[in-house]
Amino acid sequence: MNRIDAILQQKSVRITPMRQLVLKHFLQEDAVLGLNELEETFQKSDRITIYRTLKTFEEKGIIHSIQNGVSEVKYALCKEHCEEQHHIDRHPHFHCLVCGSIECLESVLLPPTILPQGYSASEIKMNIKGRCKKCQG
């Protein structure tokens, strides 16, 4: 069994052509992708099916969502060991205001945050806007 199918199976996601296609693309590109880009890439495929594939992948812990607050929701592969309904993505997301690129800062660990008494967190997301490495100077 190839890597694509292995991941799908391990995450309890039924193996279908569409899902193989999308997961393969994420693995190959290792990029942050949104519905529109994927629709462009897979022109023959139905937009809604891609949409539901993304939702399923997110739900099952294969990808995680990134909201930049400007355009549509983006997604990237979970590198850590995420499970169904339980993501443990402890890295911030960077949105370059110059070139528009969005990336996972995998190397940066989210610093521990002390919540006020009585609060408990199940998800913490950090979004950073600024200039990326390529757009500096």
Place this chain on the structure above:
Amino acid sequence: MNRIDAILQQKSVRITPMRQLVLKHFLQEDAVLGLNELEETFQKSDRITIYRTLKTFEEKGIIHSIQNGVSEVKYALCKEHCEEQHHIDRHPHFHCLVCGSIECLESVLLPPTILPQGYSASEIKMNIKGRCKKCQG
């Protein structure tokens, strides 16, 4: 001059009935509010005018936006000294998954984040989901 007008003037926002109304409401409620809620509150007012009031307030450093990724964009008063085009809100936002409330955790300071070499940040936002104080137990 009253407090409302003083703030508007200090932030270089022309004083109008709509703006007085919205700012007064934010000050009174001290809450996180979205366009829909404000439209409900000011039923006689035009939705678009409220919309543009929020955009203006944000631009001028009177309120800051909060994206929970679920519903519409919410807004809250800037407590720190924000200026036009330059917000310095260094606190996370909490979204309770039980009661749905959204609040500014003013007491929590955003921990310093070390970016990878070559990156520079102009805005950092942290969004936390979980159970709020009221919904614990």
Place this chain on the structure above:
DNA sequence: CAATTCATGCAATGGTATTGCATTGTTAGC
């Protein structure tokens, strides 16, 4: 007061997110 700039109201549009439903494909019990 005249010229200009700004705010408002209403209509229209753009874009993204989400659902309904009929059809097709897949799985699992018999």
Place this chain on the structure above:
DNA sequence: GCTAACAATGCAATACCATTGCATGAATTG
């Protein structure tokens, strides 16, 4: 293998939310 149950897909429709255009009215400035 056959059939019932279940899941995925494709297409259409809808629901929201965000944003813009334009005509009108109000305020400001010199």
